[in-house]
Amino acid sequence: MLIRYNKAINSALKEEMQKDPTVFIAGEDVANAGGSFGITRGLLDEFGPERVIDTPISESAIVGMAVGASSTGLRPVIEIMFMDFIAVCFDPIINQAAKMRYMSGGQMTLPLVIRTQSGAGVNAGPQHSQSLEALLFHIPGIKVVMPSNPYDAKGLLKASIRDNNPVVFIENKALYGMKGEVPEEDYTIPLGEAKIVKEGKDVTIVALGQMVNKAMAAAQTLENNGISPEIIDPRTISPLDTETIKQSVKKTGRLIIVHEAVKIGGVGAEIAAMVQEEVFDYLDAPIQRVAAPFTPVPYSKPLENYYLPNENDIIQAVNKICVGRQFSIAGHS
């Protein structure tokens, strides 16, 4: 079945709600209006106002409520309309959801999902365009998921809802209209399992979220130039599938990490550090990061275009560590 990313998320919600009566949805404009991005459309009609709840504009209370409901037997799936707004509800995420299990010596279980939507590219300005995954990635006790296509979005959301931990599920607004094959039958994708999107031998490109698609576009040009990239989509950044990344680096000897968030303190920094700690001897060139500059996301088109990493930036980074470095004879396989 060829469906869009937004529809894949909608059907994951619907199927999990059909399957498990403890799953419920809450958030701003999610019930009557079907969500600001139409993701929860139709769910109120099918499941009623007890299970699809329109809340006031109260991000802190929405997440805090999910902590309470999940620790007492329900499975809330709540929506924070823009990822930027998680800044408004950091306490319930960081001090409550992430630590309750630990602080209670393992007594409490918090099967909650925070669905949110991130990313630049639609001139939404500095408070509606951020990619803040690194802030959450840094916090032990929560899982962080970043699907890059409809198939993964559906399978990962189902796994997130069934998971017994707080999960932040980050949808990229630029991907809502993306089409992809999604099977009719039930499936899940385990959290913490990366996908090798494209096999290659010369350089490993680890890309997050919508950057996977930019990396795939760059791969075409690179192949034409005689460079074969291997592209990895971690799919969940916490937990991170370090094994798949290391195996790939052992094969290619080169690593590039691409994300939309600012480079400094980003997820790429952790991946680079992990790789040099654990498989340094296999590296033939310095690890490169392709990411946004250390600024807020600007509004105006030329500025936002400059800000967002693109295909060309990826190609340039690959050229920098491949061309003239005899990449074709590199490798340790």
Added chain:
Amino acid sequence: MSQFSNDTLLSLYQTMVKIRGFEERVSSLFADGLIPGFLHLYIGQEAVASGICESLSKEDYITSTHRGHGHCIAKGADVKKMMAELFGKETGYCKGKGGSMHVVDVDLGILGANGIVGAGMPIAVGAGITAKTNNDGQVVIPFFGEGATGIGYFHEAVNMAAVLKLPIIFVCESNQYAEFTPRETHLPVKTIVERGAAYGIQSYLINGNDVLEVYQTMKTIINRTRNGEGPFLVECVTNRWSGHFEGDPQRYRPEGEIDEWKKNDPIKNFRSLLLSEYHIQESSLLSIEEAIRSELDDAEKFSRESPLPDELSTLEDVYA
């Protein structure tokens, strides 16, 4: 003799017409693809910002919201720089970095439209402390919608302002919706003024579609605030004629609602009143309307012709 001077009456009319004209202009420029991003229009609510800001000077502070064009224009913002900002041009108020939701003019006391619901209120508390420190009779007005009273910011800011006795007037514009959700769905109270009572501050409920009622009530409250009697909470009941943002298909609207509201057009009503009750010459109104049209033509020309910012300016202004 009317209790309002002709200057005041014409000034109120001028501000309302300018806001409406600006909003209609940017709405069509948005439809033509010349303005990107999110555009939240103030059409229908003009009497609120106009009636309030008439009694403010540029030393007074306001904080605004995602729906901020009206507040900024009423506080004296330059429509050229505002429109250029919406175009994302270098000559805009924020050099193209902010856009519609982030217009700022520090010299005019406009501490920013804001993309985070409720965020302006604690910022206003801070400006209130500055005003109190300056001891020059400055006042601070945070504008916000009824939806914003759901967020902790509102409760914390009102409470803190009350405890510290700050010169702040919290102005809630009840336009009947928060995004796509009608007020009954997200508010357990009939009025926002009931909430003021919980923090021990005096609260007033007024007709936000009647510019003279807004002007008169607020003039008194602003004066009392200048004299140290604040804070206050004022709820202005009004209507949002447009979608939540431009491009909103408004499936959630009951049929005929906007038509009904349009019968109570704050600008049309005031115009008739000026002619019938206050004996203003129609020619005066026509010349105001004409002057605004030409000011907006200039603003549009300026915005179209201004250069886009250089991409490297992305890296500037991050730190002082």
